[in-house]
Amino acid sequence: MDYSSSPMTTEFTGQRPQTANLEDPLYYLSNMDTIVSWVADHHADLLTERERTRLVAFADLATGPRALLTRMVMRTGELFRADKLLYPELPVPEAEALKLLVQEGWLDNSPELSLDDLFRLFTLAELRPVFGGWLHQQGHPKTLGKAQMRELLAEAFSEPKPLQHWLAEAVGEQAPEVVQLQDMALFDRIRLMFFGNLRQSWTDFVLVELGVQQFEPVPFTPESRAFQHRSEVDGYLQMHQCRERLDRGEPATEVWADVPGPVDNPWLTSRRDRLLLELGRQAERQGEQELALQVWAASGHREARLKQLRLLERMKRFDEAWAIACQWRTSELTDAEAQGLNRLLKRLAPKVGADKPEPVDNPTLREFTLTLPKPDTGTVELAALRHLGTDDAPVFYVENTLINALFGLLCWPVIFKPLPGAFFHPFHIGPADLTREDFVARRQQAFEEHFGLLKTHAYKQHILDTFQTKQGIANPFVFWPVLDEELLELALHCIPPRHLEALFRRLLTNIKEHRSGFPDLIRLVPDAEQPEQRYEMIEVKGPGDRLQDHQVRWLEFFAREGIPASVCYVRWQGDEASL
Template sequence: MNKHRPVPASLDDPLYYLENMDILVAWVADHHADLLTEQERSRLAAYTDLATGPRALLTRMVMRTGELFRADKLRYPELPVPESEALRILVHAGWLDPAPELSLDDLFRLFTLAELRPVFADWLQQQGHPKTLGKAQMRELLAEPFNAPRALGAWLPGGGEASNVVRLQDMALFDRIRLMFFGNLRQSWTDFVLVELGVQQFESVPFTSASRAFQQRAEVDCYLQMHACRERLDNGEPAVDVWPDVPGPVDNPWLTSRRDRLLLELGRQAERQGERELALEVWENSGHREARLKQLRLLERMKRFQEAWGIACQWRTSELSDAEAQGLARLLKRLAPKVGADQPEPVDNPPLQEFTLTLPKPDTGKVEWAALQHLGTDDAPVFYVENTLINALFGLLCWPVIFQPLPGAFFHPFHIGPADLTREDFVARRQQAFEQRFRLLDTGAYRREILDTFKNKQGIANPFVFWAVLDEALLELALHCIPSDHLEVLFRRLLNNIKEHRSGFPDLIRLVPEADHPEQRYEMIEVKGPGDRLQDHQVRWLQFFARQGIPASVCYVRWQDDEAIV
């Protein structure tokens, strides 16, 4: 495979978007050629052979919404040739259809009310309708008598060359290469083409045939089929009609996770549409972590208590995230009396450490900063870190694991982090590698590893590291004060559910480097101002801290002026 690492364009170049599109097309042609047909490879080669002006205009059209465009509305002054000349070349090369048939909806989308009124004025007048109708009203009246598509010249006789309409011919190909580049169709062209990628540094991850998410063309087709199903759901099509077209289970783990998400949404739609049995069937076939709880709650609403109880008891023995365990515990508590079972043993959560500060209300600034300034001393400085510090320590220690080139993790050279970061099997696929990094915590080598990575990877994008709020002095102090066994339990909980557990950390950390005992050298502090309360994910972190013996507390701030009023 081509080892060349592409260099993104600078925004100083008015055609920077074309350079970025060229990078994208070349990347797919280099790394996924075997997943393209001969005709598709030929079209991409033809794209590359286009002169700069036509290629830039084609890129602009691909990036826009829809496939139909008015020639007189295409205005891009940065093109090196007139738009009319670029259009002529694109039509001649087969990229554009110069005479597409247009539906009434197409016509009303492309033309203004002022342009359409003269076209239909006589007909409306003959039917007894006023000429001053709005666009929506006019469209509704015309829907039935003018339901057949026709060429623009038949809609607008004598409309002139300025009102020519063209249709993009190869959007299916461009969507396919967008999928192979991004690994999804959620991201638009503008997410890459119109971004100044050069302002950010990206980790250099080896890209090989074995690391690709798609190994066969059929897998690309499968994704496109699932995407079409999701679009049908989003457009309001009944779930019962979409379900037969959902691809069956696949061997590709990355595609399996996509299918699980599709089934989660299909079940939601089915339930909303009154198709409860379908929702149950769909959720039973989904491996998404939210699907099982939704299935159980629906069984409960359908009063199928015994069935729900049996599934819930079996599920209870699995490894669950805190949110799943909390939801399941509440469900079991409700179901127990319905099936004549004993109430499950309640979770014994230790009390949270809390204290109150009464401070003068500052003129400006957040309540966290007011607490920080009051609590911090020379011997025990306090830092506002929120979700940044523990995430960064984890990200720096586990850098080689995060950027391991596994299939479906990286699709192109501009990833901030692995594409499967929040997928169900992210940790399982890297379990051994994570364990190797965690063993450094036992030897003391983790401190040097983290600090060296901080220096060597400075500024390179990592989903756990926010460079703007980190400095070496804070890292060194934190590594001195936080015991390694505490770091390990924090990191392991983070991995238990990355999507959920990357947030919810306390706002402040107090570091006491001269304390006698390691457990007394730091404390995490969640700050709550007047009227503010703990959120569920914050409570779960605080309960975890209490169970693990990790020093943490909640600081409730009250303002002196408010107390004086009371």
Template sequence: MTDSHPQARPQTADLADPLYYLANMETVVTWVAGHHADLLTQDECDRLAAFGNLSVSARALLTRMVMRTGELFRLDKFKYPELPDSEARALMELGTRGWLEDNPELTLDDLFRLFTLAELRPAFAATLKSLGHPSGLPKGRMKALLAGEFPDPRPVSKWLGHDRHPVVRLRYMALFDRVRLMFFGNLRQSWSDFVLVELGYQQYETVPLSPRSRAFHDRGDVDCYLVMHQCREQLDAGVAAPDVWGQVPDPADNAWLASRRDRLLLELGRQAERQGEPELALEALAGSHHREARLKQLRLLERMKRFDEAWAIARNWHDQDLSDAEAQGLGRLLKRLSKKVGEPAPPLDDTPVPETFTLILPEPGPVEWLVQQHLTTDECPVVYVENTLINGLFGLLCWEVIFTPMPGAFFHPFHVGPADLTREDFVSRRRDLLEACFRQLDTDAYRDTILTTWRRKQGLANPFVHWQVLSGPLLEMALHCIPPVHLKVLFRRLLANLKEHRSGFPDLIRFVPDHPEPAQRYEMIEVKGPGDRLQDHQRRWLAFFDRQGIAARVCHVRWQEPEFGP
């Protein structure tokens, strides 16, 4: 990935290097310091520069600490033989340079997390005895009994009466979390997602990055994300939804942050309902523009018996563009609500029954492979493609659009695809570019675009393209047999909900390349073994095929009964 800064492309570490994790951490720190320096304070920039001035052993040990959970560490647990110098020498350097706090105060929770039951029992035996309890209690029970007796933090020597197991606190973890956020674009990914992997096994598209394409426009954007992350962590920890609600930031002008806020409000609404706060749940869901929020809001209104209110919202929503899953859920809800409000339910699209056929095969085995082998002929080859072919054709046609550096789409040089791929505004932000791609389907230009992209981008990571399946002969056959008008409607449905519609395609495609009618040169075949049934997203694709005149069938496989002699 290139950028507007005069820096060399970051290199990936080799796992054969015992300090590969340090090389990857240095890539992260260097990238953030070079691309986001304006979002850091001077003290933070100085501290990152100081990281680079440490010895190799000190940098490596600091990296190991950053990657571990929490800020507190027992020094006797450090065993890193790959360090050029001893752990003790690296620790001394880190302490002298201000990275570590010696002898920090520990809460009771900290103490019980860091030390074993065998180490804790002698220290608290007398206290437990005075409380009328034996010293041989389980760890969790012991901590619960001691919580009221020891509310204040203290150094480990005051807890355990000795300092044989010294503890240090790593300073600047908040800075490393900020660095991790600006590199990944989220705090869901841990350091191990980057630092402990070999990134070189995959080739990445080169995306031109500039300050204009960044998700974070200023330091306030980073702060806003961090506050929302803290809110989500509190919800996950079971904090009362009303307490979290007061901390949720106001709507942001930054579209990328706005989508994150929508997700937070969706989760807050869920938690509020579970905690018996339905009014707060309604307010949170109404404030979220996440695609799942409105249906959850309507179902909650229904459970609260506020049928007229739910009906009015649902009827208005019914007239808007919906994904198949939304339309199905809304249709079922309107049918129920219509009985409560005395109104006729809007007509629902009848779901057609898919065409089926049955094959009786001689012995159990991988059903898709057996059906493929049974049906394929020299004149009509059958290929196992499932979700790879249509997705792959889309990915090749729209490659340049997928890797356009929209704000919040790419954060570093190692993206398989845009970070906003399944976000609600992925399409709307690229609509003009996508329409330009689709106009190629009105001429023969799309064939050259797809084939040229397949040759030029061979092996580069793309969230839609599976190179091991999308061979040249398959691509040529698909472009000959699948009419462009079909590709256009398939791609448009794909974009209606990328999170949902990228899966559910039939297992097999049967090509009939010599058929005189272009629309009859292929058919999709979904394979179901004994006892297997169609899933909802598969039914929706089959219904779509039926509406669009795309040939598709379901093959039910039965095993041939063994023959027994007389």
């Protein structure tokens, strides 16, 4: 395909790209070709003429050189020893492929190397002949370790130079060749536009047999792209560089100066908010408290506000913290945020002469204890399940799978709505913005429409139809191996729709946290007269086990909403005397 002249595809309507079979020794090359062609087709307008030309040149490379170049791009760093590049699956010798890649400008075979580069590429045994004479003249023994040698050489050998200048006197013409990749910036840009992030490596796609997984077909249009302008790609890359600098421990004040300003792109805004969250943490660790406050105030990340308030409290700026906290209290908060804020207000109140906030009236949890024979095999949950289940009231081990699946099946079209920044390629298990703060807000109307089905009789058939038509297709809320139609039908008969809506709405307030913490078991009583008596969720705790915070929050929610749930504490027969 001539990437330099083809217009960007407005919607992917042809055959969807396929991943290679791992039985093909060059499967990774097929997957790399898929990535390059996908980005060239769907993001051509965000590439420069030179970049498009380079992608054409990549596609035109013979199989052997293209496969070797792919292997090098996938590895860490840009410098490689030619004698260490051993890939027997290549259809040509490595030396022949390297020669062509040098000729075509993909590799530089005489790069300048720093002392650090040299010590990364060569062994202690190879380096001793190079620096032994100098070290001996300085009065150092020949038995120095690699780290000690590097430290002693740092000041005298600080200038980069070609490998031949480093090793010529020691090994002469036998010096191995070192090559450097020349287009890593382009490949990083391609990786970003394909994955939507630089956290994922090439191996996340190139070395994975994605063919064993089925993916929901999502239409790709120019409007659904996360990046609409090249400047947005540049901004993301700039933010990524800032994050890397923070990870290296650079002063937060220096990194802050290079953070891009606010943007109109909501997807990039969330990325910037996360960067500012980490920048504030770094600033506080480095003693830059005022900068930390400034950065967290500018971040829209849900964790930033509480960190800002806690720092103000430590700085004894109680009035300022109290004013911000009181204003924040009127916002819609997640359970974790509300819990942290209430604790903070309780501490701040006496410092500012205010009344302490009313204590949260947490409901009493339903609990019961079972004393059972200790089984030879199996978990405590299975022991409780066998004891509690009857023919009229079967018990199922569902934990986080059932409620999530019911939600995922009801709201399938909403989850896979092709919004900007949600899908970057055809191989997503779910939307890339799933745990972002604005995931629900961007889909609010669509969620309300599907929740509206719960007020009619249509929701049951809708969920069952989706179960049939989407069987096996990846969905972040549906774990197919543990889901069957009999359990779905029984659950839909027993769980009242108003309870489902309450559960689903809480799930959406914090998807990252609320997808877990559901009770282990569910008891279904289909013949009970009252709908509220047709099911019960049961959290099982064995000897010495206790409820986790996120489990307690779910159980308290159940109690407030009138959703039947309880905690079952299991004790083993014969252990009572030790209690």
